[in-house]
Amino acid sequence: MSKISEIEGAGLEGPTLNVAPSPHVSDMTFTTKRMMTDVLIALVPLVAMSVFVFRGYAVKQLVVCVVACLASEALFVSMRGKKITLTDCSAVVTGIILALSLPGTAPWYVGALASVVAMGIGKIIFGGLGMNIFNPAMVGRAFVMIAFASLMGAGAYENPAGVVDAISQATPLNAFKGSGIATPVFDLFFGFTNGSIGETSALAALIGGIFLCIRRTASWEIPAGVLSCVVVLAGLADFAAGAGGHVLLHHLFGGALLFGAFFIATDPVTSPLTPRGKFIFGVGVGALVMIIRLFSGYPEGVMFAILLMNAVTPLINRWTIPHPMGDA
Amino acid sequence: MKAILRTNLGQAWLVLLLALIFGMSLAGVQAALGPKIEENKLKETLEKVPVVILGQQAADELTAKGETLVITPNTVAVEKGPVTKYYTLYKADFKDGTPAGWVAKTKGQGYADKIELLVGMDADAGKVTGLFILDQKETPGLGNKIVEDAWRAQYGNKDTATPFKVVKLATGGVNEIDAISGATISSKAVTKLVNQAVSDLKPQVAQLKDSDGKGVQ
Amino acid sequence: MADQPTATERFLQGILPENPVYRQLLGLCPTLAVTNGMKPAITMACSVAFVLVCANVVISLLRNLLKPHLRIVIFTLTIATFVTIADRVLAAYLYQMSKTLGPYIPLIIVNCLIICRCEVCASKQGPFVAASDALGQSLGFGLALASIAAVRELLGTGGLFGYQLLPAAWPDWVIMVLPPGAFITLGLLLGLVNWYSARKSGGSI
Numbered sequence: 001m002s003k004i005s006e007i008e009g010a011g012l013e014g015p016t017l018n019v020a021p022s023p024h025v026s027d028m029t030f031t032t033k034r035m036m037t038d039v040l041i042a043l044v045p046l047v048a049m050s051v052f053v054f055r056g057y058a059v060k061q062l063v064v065c066v067v068a069c070l071a072s073e074a075l076f077v078s079m080r081g082k083k084i085t086l087t088d089c090s091a092v093v094t095g096i097i098l099a100l101s102l103p104g105t106a107p108w109y110v111g112a113l114a115s116v117v118a119m120g121i122g123k124i125i126f127g128g129l130g131m132n133i134f135n136p137a138m139v140g141r142a143f144v145m146i147a148f149a150s151l152m153g154a155g156a157y158e159n160p161a162g163v164v165d166a167i168s169q170a171t172p173l174n175a176f177k178g179s180g181i182a183t184p185v186f187d188l189f190f191g192f193t194n195g196s197i198g199e200t201s202a203l204a205a206l207i208g209g210i211f212l213c214i215r216r217t218a219s220w221e222i223p224a225g226v227l228s229c230v231v232v233l234a235g236l237a238d239f240a241a242g243a244g245g246h247v248l249l250h251h252l253f254g255g256a257l258l259f260g261a262f263f264i265a266t267d268p269v270t271s272p273l274t275p276r277g278k279f280i281f282g283v284g285v286g287a288l289v290m291i292i293r294l295f296s297g298y299p300e301g302v303m304f305a306i307l308l309m310n311a312v313t314p315l316i317n318r319w320t321i322p323h324p325m326g327d328a
Numbered sequence: 329m330k331a332i333l334r335t336n337l338g339q340a341w342l343v344l345l346l347a348l349i350f351g352m353s354l355a356g357v358q359a360a361l362g363p364k365i366e367e368n369k370l371k372e373t374l375e376k377v378p379v380v381i382l383g384q385q386a387a388d389e390l391t392a393k394g395e396t397l398v399i400t401p402n403t404v405a406v407e408k409g410p411v412t413k414y415y416t417l418y419k420a421d422f423k424d425g426t427p428a429g430w431v432a433k434t435k436g437q438g439y440a441d442k443i444e445l446l447v448g449m450d451a452d453a454g455k456v457t458g459l460f461i462l463d464q465k466e467t468p469g470l471g472n473k474i475v476e477d478a479w480r481a482q483y484g485n486k487d488t489a490t491p492f493k494v495v496k497l498a499t500g501g502v503n504e505i506d507a508i509s510g511a512t513i514s515s516k517a518v519t520k521l522v523n524q525a526v527s528d529l530k531p532q533v534a535q536l537k538d539s540d541g542k543g544v545q
Numbered sequence: 546m547a548d549q550p551t552a553t554e555r556f557l558q559g560i561l562p563e564n565p566v567y568r569q570l571l572g573l574c575p576t577l578a579v580t581n582g583m584k585p586a587i588t589m590a591c592s593v594a595f596v597l598v599c600a601n602v603v604i605s606l607l608r609n610l611l612k613p614h615l616r617i618v619i620f621t622l623t624i625a626t627f628v629t630i631a632d633r634v635l636a637a638y639l640y641q642m643s644k645t646l647g648p649y650i651p652l653i654i655v656n657c658l659i660i661c662r663c664e665v666c667a668s669k670q671g672p673f674v675a676a677s678d679a680l681g682q683s684l685g686f687g688l689a690l691a692s693i694a695a696v697r698e699l700l701g702t703g704g705l706f707g708y709q710l711l712p713a714a715w716p717d718w719v720i721m722v723l724p725p726g727a728f729i730t731l732g733l734l735l736g737l738v739n740w741y742s743a744r745k746s747g748g749s750i
Contacts, residue, residue, distance in 0.1 A: 143720060146725065147717075147718040147719050147721070148716060148718070148719065149470050149510060150509070150510055151716070340615065342607070342611075342619065343618055343619060346607075346619060346623070347622060350622060350623070350625075350626040353626065353630075354626060357629070357633050357634075358633065361633045361634065361636070361637040362633075364637040364638075365633065365636045365640075368636065368640035369640075372640070463644075468701075468719050468722055
């Protein structure tokens with residue numbers, strides 16, 4: 001008993017340590033709002049590309065998700081009797097990322113329900129921004145992915161009657177997995193293919209992603225981990241198939257890999273704190289993506305890979321706590 | 329008296345007595361209900377045999393006329409290399425003795441769990457007449473569409489000479505089965521089971537038929 | 546024994562104040578596994594009620610013969626007997642339902658709710674109190690199962706007891722009839738019950 005009171009006494013004399021929920025920032029100009037604004041700027045190329053490729057479908061999905069995310073954040077936060085914090089833009093970011101991860105043909109209620117789940121079960125139930133374990137947008141997407149499998153699954157992307165050219169074809173990964181048809185790498189890189197509205201263009205994801213890394217809003221270790229792991233594993237698959245680099249490029253530029261690596265995996269709340277931990281996290285995401293793509297029934301695995309790695313983030317944090325100098 | 333109570337038997341007499349009473353009552357329950365449970369299990373399969381062979385409409389007409397098929401179960405062993413696979417093969421005859429067809433019960437891995445199904449064949453195993461899924465736990469909304477009539481109907485009245493093949497978009501080729509969108513694995517699992525049962529049992533059917541013809545059975 | 550609750554108190558406590566699922570968090574295995582439809586949920590609740598009432602009454606009659614170190618053996622023996630009877634009866638008269646519920650009927654044996662009631666009530670009080678306790682707890686368990694199943698079946702299939710209730714345009718939330726739906730529904734309803742009781746007792750969250 002005396003020992004505890006001693007420690008308490010010592011605490012009272014020492015400097016006060018304030019512990020706030022993440023995103024943790026050491027620089028005072030580095031506010032949540034600034035980070036979110038950066039993310040919004042970085043998302044511009046992706047949003048522009050999605051609207052260019054998918055036209056009305058993309059606009060509809062973006063409007064539904066952003067409005068539903070803002071409304072449900074306001075609703076759930078006021079239910080908890082807290083001050084409404086819509087101005088930090090985090091709900092807008094979640095809404096846009098969620099919308100970009102949905103197929104254009106999904107009906108309005110898919111995006112709306114995904115937004116409510118993302119905000120309610122993904123974020124507010126854990127205590128709001130910074131307290132959540134899983135990336136809210138991916139929680140919402142996983143919910144509708146399982147709830148409306150036929151509207152969200154591989155087959156749902158193809159809509160032969162659609163007025164936009166892109167959605168009349170199979171998604172590149174699905175075509176590749178199902179029938180062994182490879183989409184030209186040029187189309188994959190610029191994004192004139194089918195898929196979730198924000199994932200098609202590798203170029204747009206790279207532009208936005210590099211901007212985020214330069215601004216230090218996203219930690220470069222995570223995308224570096226993801227991409228290096230995917231390059232190695234897809235390279236092996238490529239070598240095994242004797243495809244001369246085609247399979248590798250396909251895995252790198254196809255699907256949601258770049259979008260996920262730069263925009264979703266880098267969520268500061270649900271990824272590890274230390275640089276080493278971030279790299280491990282990235283490698284884990286990359287490995288899971290490739291395992292799901294190569295060996296499972298799903299053509300794409302970015303969402304599940306990120307959610308699974310979110311779950312082990314506390315563990316990675318414990319492994320990679322930096323030791324103080326001189327401590328063995 | 330105290331010495332007796334302290335022995336193990338003295339301590340546990342209640343447990344032993346209860347075990348005896350409960351054991352006896354359970355034996356009674358089993359004796360009373362056992363035949364009914366067995367009958368339920370059998371009925372589930374037998375009810376479907378006419379439907380699988382004749383189709384729903386013809387089977388209904390038969391029931392309306394108050395007739396039933398005469399169904400004889402056979403256990404058939406098919407040797408496949410080191411392992412022997414056992415099938416239950418039901419032989420169905422019309423009342424007048426003309427053979428109606430054969431139904432095989434088979435089981436195999438689906439997407440989520442084992443799928444158990446009945447495959448119907450006509451009298452000389454030249455055609456697959458139909459398919460019925462007895463038990464499955466495939467994903468609701470996707471894989472469990474294998475139980476739907478429209479999808480199963482693809483297996484009706486098809487030649488057994490060529491194995492079934494699952495394709496994404498049926499182009500009208502021989503014995504092509506349209507995969508359920510989003511549930512290719514379940515579709516392929518069912519097709520594999522059907523193909524296997526047909527190829528395993530086709531020779532057996534010929535044999536059984538011959539032996540029947542000679543009046544051995 | 547003056548401080549033991551009466552039969553009426555025991556009965557009422559089981560329904561909400563000591564609800565097996567929402568208050569004691571007991572018997573969650575069937576709660577999660579068979580609540581994807583109203584029919585299996587109600588069948589499960591009835592089977593549990595049968596086993597619980599029978600086991601409670603038998604244990605209560607034997608309560609003066611129980612030895613502390615052998616009581617669990619006797620509880621288990623009694624419960625297992627009645628579970629087996631329930632399982633056989635279902636297989637004989639409700640064959641399809643028995644197939645749907647699969648292993649979850651035999652698993653009632655390890656449902657902590659029943660052994661808990663044998664220990665807490667039946668081994669200490671008379672058969673009448675034990676029976677009313679069992680009825681109250683079964684009713685509470687049944688209500689909990691039915692509430693979860695109602696949410697899951699309605700959202701997951703658009704109907705209840707297999708009858709379509711919502712308009713045909715309703716998009717089935719397939720996730721609700723799959724295992725994740727069970728966890729989500731249980732969690733949200735648990736929160737709702739806590740919120741309600743906290744409000745009633747004047748507390749705040």
